[in-house]
Amino acid sequence: MKVTVVGGGPAGLYFSLLLKKTQPDHDVAIYERxxxxxxxxxxxxxxxxTLTSFREADYKTYTQxxxxxxxxxxxxxxxxxxxxxxxxxxxxxxxxxxLLGLLHARCDELGVTIEHQREMGPDDVEGDLVVAAxxxxxxxxxxNAEHFKPxxxxxxxxxxxxxTERTFDSFTFAFRANDDxxxxxxxxxxxxxxxxxxxxxxxxxxxxAGLDAATEAESIAYCEALFAPELRGHALRSNNSKWIRxxxxxxxxxxxxxxxxxxxxxxxxxxxIGSGTKLAMEDAISLAxxxxxKGTVEAALTEYxxxxxxxxxxxxxxxxQSQTYFENTRLYQHMEPLQFAFHLLSRSxxxxxxxxxxxxxxxxxxxxxxxxxxxxxxxSSSSAPAPAIAAxxxxxxxxxxxxxxxxxxxxxxxxxxxxxxxxxxxLVFTDLVAVSEHAxxxxxxxxxxxxxxxxxxLGSSDVRSDETAGVTTVVTLGHSGARGATRPxxxxxxxPLPPEETWGLLAASPIPYTSHSQVPFEMDRRYMDxxxxxxxxxxTHAREAGWDMLELHMGHGYLLGSFISPLTNRRADDYGGAIxxxxxxxxxxxxxxxxxxxxxxxxxxxxxxxxxxxxxxREAVTTARSFTExxxxxxxxxxxxxxxxxxxxxxxxxxxxxxxxxxxxVGIVTIATGDITTVDHANTILAxxxxxxxxxxxxx
Amino acid sequence: MPGTExxxxxxxxxxxxxGPFSSVGVVDRVVYECHDPMVTLxxxxxxxxxxxxxxxxxxxxxxxxxELARDAAAIDASSEGRLTLGLAVGARTExxxxxxxxxxxxxxxxxxxxxDLRLAWExxxxxxxxxxxxxxxxxxxxxxxxxxxxxxxxxxPPRTFVRAASTAHTAWSELSRTGSPRLWAQGYFALxxxxxxxxxxxxxxxxxxxxxxxxxxxxxxxxxxPQAVAQFVRGYAEAGCHELVLFPAVADLxxxxxxxxxxxxx
Numbered sequence: 001m002k003v004t005v006v007g008g009g010p011a012g013l014y015f016s017l018l019l020k021k022t023q024p025d026h027d028v029a030i031y032e033r034x035x036x037x038x039x040x041x042x043x044x045x046x047x048x049x050t051l052t053s054f055r056e057a058d059y060k061t062y063t064q065x066x067x068x069x070x071x072x073x074x075x076x077x078x079x080x081x082x083x084x085x086x087x088x089x090x091x092x093x094x095x096x097x098x099l100l101g102l103l104h105a106r107c108d109e110l111g112v113t114i115e116h117q118r119e120m121g122p123d124d125v126e127g128d129l130v131v132a133a134x135x136x137x138x139x140x141x142x143x144n145a146e147h148f149k150p151x152x153x154x155x156x157x158x159x160x161x162x163x164t165e166r167t168f169d170s171f172t173f174a175f176r177a178n179d180d181x182x183x184x185x186x187x188x189x190x191x192x193x194x195x196x197x198x199x200x201x202x203x204x205x206x207x208x209a210g211l212d213a214a215t216e217a218e219s220i221a222y223c224e225a226l227f228a229p230e231l232r233g234h235a236l237r238s239n240n241s242k243w244i245r246x247x248x249x250x251x252x253x254x255x256x257x258x259x260x261x262x263x264x265x266x267x268x269x270x271x272x273i274g275s276g277t278k279l280a281m282e283d284a285i286s287l288a289x290x291x292x293x294k295g296t297v298e299a300a301l302t303e304y305x306x307x308x309x310x311x312x313x314x315x316x317x318x319x320x321q322s323q324t325y326f327e328n329t330r331l332y333q334h335m336e337p338l339q340f341a342f343h344l345l346s347r348s349x350x351x352x353x354x355x356x357x358x359x360x361x362x363x364x365x366x367x368x369x370x371x372x373x374x375x376x377x378x379x380s381s382s383s384a385p386a387p388a389i390a391a392x393x394x395x396x397x398x399x400x401x402x403x404x405x406x407x408x409x410x411x412x413x414x415x416x417x418x419x420x421x422x423x424x425x426x427l428v429f430t431d432l433v434a435v436s437e438h439a440x441x442x443x444x445x446x447x448x449x450x451x452x453x454x455x456x457x458l459g460s461s462d463v464r465s466d467e468t469a470g471v472t473t474v475v476t477l478g479h480s481g482a483r484g485a486t487r488p489x490x491x492x493x494x495x496p497l498p499p500e501e502t503w504g505l506l507a508a509s510p511i512p513y514t515s516h517s518q519v520p521f522e523m524d525r526r527y528m529d530x531x532x533x534x535x536x537x538x539x540t541h542a543r544e545a546g547w548d549m550l551e552l553h554m555g556h557g558y559l560l561g562s563f564i565s566p567l568t569n570r571r572a573d574d575y576g577g578a579i580x581x582x583x584x585x586x587x588x589x590x591x592x593x594x595x596x597x598x599x600x601x602x603x604x605x606x607x608x609x610x611x612x613x614x615x616x617x618r619e620a621v622t623t624a625r626s627f628t629e630x631x632x633x634x635x636x637x638x639x640x641x642x643x644x645x646x647x648x649x650x651x652x653x654x655x656x657x658x659x660x661x662x663x664x665x666v667g668i669v670t671i672a673t674g675d676i677t678t679v680d681h682a683n684t685i686l687a688x689x690x691x692x693x694x695x696x697x698x699x700x
Numbered sequence: 701m702p703g704t705e706x707x708x709x710x711x712x713x714x715x716x717x718x719g720p721f722s723s724v725g726v727v728d729r730v731v732y733e734c735h736d737p738m739v740t741l742x743x744x745x746x747x748x749x750x751x752x753x754x755x756x757x758x759x760x761x762x763x764x765x766x767e768l769a770r771d772a773a774a775i776d777a778s779s780e781g782r783l784t785l786g787l788a789v790g791a792r793t794e795x796x797x798x799x800x801x802x803x804x805x806x807x808x809x810x811x812x813x814x815x816d817l818r819l820a821w822e823x824x825x826x827x828x829x830x831x832x833x834x835x836x837x838x839x840x841x842x843x844x845x846x847x848x849x850x851x852x853x854x855x856x857p858p859r860t861f862v863r864a865a866s867t868a869h870t871a872w873s874e875l876s877r878t879g880s881p882r883l884w885a886q887g888y889f890a891l892x893x894x895x896x897x898x899x900x901x902x903x904x905x906x907x908x909x910x911x912x913x914x915x916x917x918x919x920x921x922x923x924x925x926p927q928a929v930a931q932f933v934r935g936y937a938e939a940g941c942h943e944l945v946l947f948p949a950v951a952d953l954x955x956x957x958x959x960x961x962x963x964x965x966x
Contacts, residue, residue, distance in 0.1 A: 302913045414878070431876055444878075492818060493846045493875045516815065640874070644846075648838045648874070650867045675870040698873050 001026045001297075004127035006120045006140055008032030010044075010096075010277045011263025012133030013103035015284035018057055020110040022292045027127075029113040031120045036104075039097050042163045042239065043190020044277040045171075048090040057285045064102045068094050070189045074360075077341040078174035078230055084341040088359025091171055093190040096277070129297050130259040131287070133280075136249055138265035148261065149252035155270065157327045158211070158243045159200035160219060166234035168195045173344060174230045175329065181205025182330035185227050186272060197236060198271065199223045200326055211243060219243065246270055246323065248316065254309060255301035262287055267312050269319035272326055273348050279315065283308055318348040324657070331664045335689050338370045343688035349653055353392070353683035365390075367687050372396045379404045393686035394679050398426075398693065400669050401600030401633035403548055405472045408686050409679075410671060410695040417457065421471040427693060429474045429636075430457075432553055435531075435538035438503050439479035439559070444488045448477065448538040454545025474549040475542045476604060477593075479531060481559030482507040482520045482568070494644060506531065508562040508569040508576070508585075514644040522571070528585060531559065532592050539593045550597050552590060555606035555638035560586045564623060565606065565642045567614045579619050583626055594631050602634035602671075603627050607658040609642040610649065617661055624666045634669040635662055636695065650675060653685075660690040671695055701903060702733040704951045706743070709735060712948075713744035715956050716751055720963060723752035723784070725886070725945040728759050730795040732907065738771045745779035753783050756886050756945050757834045757852055759790035760813045761806040762799050768813070769820035776829045786852040786884065787814065788834035792910050807839060814847035832884055836864070841871035850882025850942075857921065858935025861885050865940050885941045887932055889923035890949040891958035897924045900949030922949055926962035933966050 003019065005012045008030050020028045046054075046065075055062040074087040107114060120134075122143035132140035141148050164187070172187040182205055186198040206212060211219055220236050249268045254261045263280030287304045294300040325347035332340055341363075345356060357364040372390035377383045379399040390396075395407050410427035413420035420428040434440040434447040448454055458473065480486075485502045487495045494514055496502065506527055507520035523531070535552070542550055554560040562568040563585045569576050575585050594601060605627070607620035615623075624635050637659040640646040648654075655674035663670035672691035676682055682694035709726075716724045724744060726737040741753045753775065758768070776783040789806045790796075796803040814831055821828030833844035834852040844851050851868040853861050865883050872881045890900025904919040911918065923929045923946070936944045948955045 299913070306913055441876075488878070489876055490878045491849065492815070493877055495815065495818075495847075515812075646842075648842050648871070650838050650841060650870050652866075675866060677866070697870055 001129065002127040003028045003129045003131065004120075004125050005030040005131040005133055006125060007133035007135055007138075007263075007265070008034075008100075008104075008114060008116070009133060009135065009263060009280065010099060010103060011265075011280035011284050012131065013100065013107055014061075014281045015131060015133065015262060015287055016112040017061070017103065017107045017110050018284060018288035019291060020107070020112045021058060022288065024111070027113075028111075029115065029127075030107070031118040032114065032116050033119045034116065036116045037097075039100055042096060042161065042194065042196040043093045043188060044096050044099055044275050045091055045093050045188055045190075046278055047274070048092075050278050050282065051092065053282060053285055057288070058106070061102060061106050064106070065094060065099065066092070068098050068102070068191070070094070070191060072170045072189065074170040075345065076168075076170045076172040077337075077344055078172060079337050079340050080175075081229070082337045084337055084363070085170070086341065086345055086356065086360045086363040089171070091188070093188055093196075095191045095194070098191065099277070125259075128258060129291075132259055132261050132265045133263050134265055136247070136264040136268055138261065140259060141251070141261055141265050144256050144259065147253060147256040151250050151252075153248045153250075155246040155248070155323055155327060157200050157202050157323075158206040158245060159198055159271075160223075160241050160243045161239065162197045162199065162220070162223070162236040162241055163194050163239060164197045164231060164234050164236050165193060166195060166197075166231050167193065172230065174227055175340075176226050177333055178226065180209035182333060183226055184326065184329055185223075185230065187230070194237075197227075197231075199227070202327060202330060205330070206243065216241060248320070248323075250313075250316065254305040258297055260287065260301050260304065266308075267316065269312070269316045270323035270326075272322045273319050273350075274315070279312060282311075318350045321657075322348040328661075331661070332689070334664070334667070336370065336374065338367050339687065339689045342367050343690070346684050346688050352680055353687055354680045364687075368392055371687060392679070392683045394682045394694070396686075398669070400549065400602075403472060403600050405693075408693050409682060410474075410693050412695065412698060414698055417471075417473060425471070425696070427472050427474060427549075427695075429551070429695065430476050432478045432480070432558070433475055433538075435477050435479055435534040438484065438506075439531075439534060440485075441480040441483060442486050442488045442497070445480070448475065448541050451541045451544040454541050454547065458546055472548045474551050474602070475547045476551045476553050477535060477538050477542070478553030478604075479506070479534070479559035481505065481557065481562045482511065482513040482517065483557055484520075485518060506559060508559075508582075509571055511568055511570070513557060517644075523585075528575075528588070532589050535589050536592050536596055539597045543597055543599070547599075549600040549602065550593070551602040551604055551634075551636065552586075552593065553604045554586055555604050556641035557643065560589060561606055561642060565609050565615050567609055567611060567642055579622055580626075583623060587626060587630055590627065590630050590632065600633045601631065602636060602669075603632050604636040604638055605662075606638050606640070606642055607655075607662060608639040610640040610646040611643050614642055614646075617658065620658070621662065621665045624662050624668060628666055628668045632668070634671060634692075635666070636671040637662060637673060637691070652681070656685055656690050659685070660688075663691055664689065669693070673697075701951050702906075704735070706735055706740070708951060708953075709740050710743045710747045711953060712956070713751070713753075714747045715953055717748035719956055719960050721751060721960075723754050723943055723945060724748070725754045725756040725947065727756060727947070728762075728790070729792070730759075730762065730798045731792065738768075738775065741775050741783065742771070742778070745775050745782065748779070748782075751782065752943070753779055754832075754884070754943070754945065755784070755786045756884070756947075757786035757788040757790075757832070759795060760787035761789055761803075761809045762795060762801055765813050765816040766820065769817045772817070772829055773821055773824065773826055776826075781827070781829075783829035784832060784884075785817070785829045786832035786834060787848075788840070788852070794910065807835075807837075807843070811843045811847065814843065818847070830882065832882065838867070838871075841867050842875075844868065844881065845871035845875045845877055848881075850884060853883070853885040853941075855886050855888075855918075855921075858932065858939050861936060861941060862939045882943070883941050884943045884945065885936055886945045886947060887923055888918075888921075888947050888949045889929060889955070889959060891924070891926065891929070891955060891962065892950075896950055896952075897922075900924070903949045926958075926965060929959065929962040930966045933963065 069092040077084045174185040183201040262283040290300040290303040368390040373386040375396035379397045405426040407426035411425040505520035659672040671693040673695045831848040832852040833848045901919040908915040
């Protein structure tokens, strides 16, 4: 078999040597456009898992690689002139040049032909198999773009690669704030002498610093001055360095006829969670294995894509989370160092609280003690000494609007408060409680029509009497709006009541919730006053009955939420249009309730409608800020359901990143919801400052 | 299964009814030799007295809503409420092509169908069978949570079910549905000597040929020993599965006895 490999980077070299080793009869030739020894980039990092796969694939290169390794086991976070170290990580670094050299030598040894300075276009390649290992801007792929369907997505931050003689002894993330903005460096060792040093910042910081117009020398000077403490007087070395934006590449298909993509030509993933070289060499192993075990090239290429594409896509998703974090680091400048570091280490969703505890008990113990001490000081408004030992963040107290809750876990009482209280959660929410009969979702929706009803709910449990349980109760008041007059949600949701049992619906605009739903009446001033009055009356009942906290439901397509979302508010009057106008009525209700409710008050808010044209995160931040200015103490983060045809995203942390943005941009107590079911999950969210409370999904 | 006589299916249901099983299930395909699931269950309803009858699944958008409502109601009535109707959009566009029905918008059509079925039964004063929805997209879970009673998982090792079950609970809880979703899952088995097992695998490869290279993987996942059955059943039970349907990959009534024996060990 004749195999043509285009591109002599790690993917092309490693694949060729692996194939030639098991199939010596194959004619394997590599064509590389650059001269021998010319290389870009500094160091390459591998995790221990990647190394295990190298050992299985080719022991000789594995030992050569590991002989040239720099190994380290910790991550340093330099922030506010503190260095926080988290150990237990296993990384190895090697210079890219050394790696290429030894892969090249092994190819020679096994009889792979390598031709340098040989450009190969789509019309030049021939053979039974053509391997496009020609990098992210693959010429071979682009010539067949209609088949591979490559898609590039640009990141929003700017970054530049440097090298430095300062030898870092760990993976180091350094953060620096100045008048221009906020900057970070990703630094790691790769041989005994040099380290890679990548500087990254958001677009605004980059422009403010004048780096958009800077020469290479000016960029180097700026970065050297900025990171002088971390560089310890060492210079930054350029290697044709330019400020660029990271481009994530995905391809719909990885092979076409006898051509296959490997390495950067197939995919890229943000450098902050691992190198492209790691993925490239894993691709090489998979492709060589498939060719060895499958009878035909076609079957092998299919097997290769089946094996690698899903793995790489998961890796790309984690990389996207990590990239988003680094694009928004300026939002987290207010965090104390331990929280800042924890947030950074758990950014990609792949490493949680328990993982970090296994890696470095000391680090996580320090996070726990800091968290508990700062929570206790905030709760008692005096500075508490750091405890010698502390429980995980879920068990730290929190003060909301003058009321202290004993822990950070909340649940929703689906049946009665008593069983919810027995869970040990610090905060117990009701489901939606209607402010009037017509505000109900269905016949079985509780409505707070009198103080006695409220007292009965509270009194039906021993929540009040059992002080040791320390349960704090939250009543969620709302009006169903366009989702009213539906059947009980025992068999279906959002199915209208039969005509003889229904009642008229109110909403911001006359838009039915589903195609079967009743068209709601667009609220005029009179109805708005009536509904405000209902909220005030219900809040008064809640106060008299003895509820601890009150929450207004402004999400999920219910009445107040229908004013906020552009999808459900089409009004032409003062209550529709721009976000400020759409917020006017919800804020009127909030203010009116505030006048009769002095205790802790919150809002359940949609931060995304999960539908085209719906609420954006940017708008949600504005909204949360307005509520905060109007005396709201907490935001519970919701998404979807504004329209029946929303496209949900139920992944594990599906609402956490929204909560993170609301909490860290607005600075309000934020409650995360979603698929949170374990205390580990909650600790990860809380320790990283992504939310202040976790509402557990009900465990059926 | 190609070559299987209709009478055999009825015998299979009858034998399952007498054994330690809670349900008997059928599948639905157009471009593959198999008996119609509704007709099969209609016969099974008459031949059995106790066992639950379930479609895993009927490709909803390929059927007329009114006819499906009528057929399901008839089976449910003749079985005295033993029917559970599992619906999904199906994975094979050839099935749509064969029926001359466009696969476009099939998800929305399935969503509407669920409601139409319920309203049709209600109009007749019937409670109607339980409805299950399958599919792995997030929208499938939303559809399930809004209009159905539970979720039917497409297959795979227990760990794939764990994630799906969690998503089903989340979607359910997000819509503030009362109670919790019924969770159904499935697997394939062929027990006995190596020749029987290989016969089962050959059937799996053939049935799933439309998935291309996945067929081999699915065939490898077939439960081929009592130990594999036990491990699979335990795994699904621990993950919160309420009903697990094990489909035979070999058409032989002896498979029922072999499966019963394997389950006795669990």
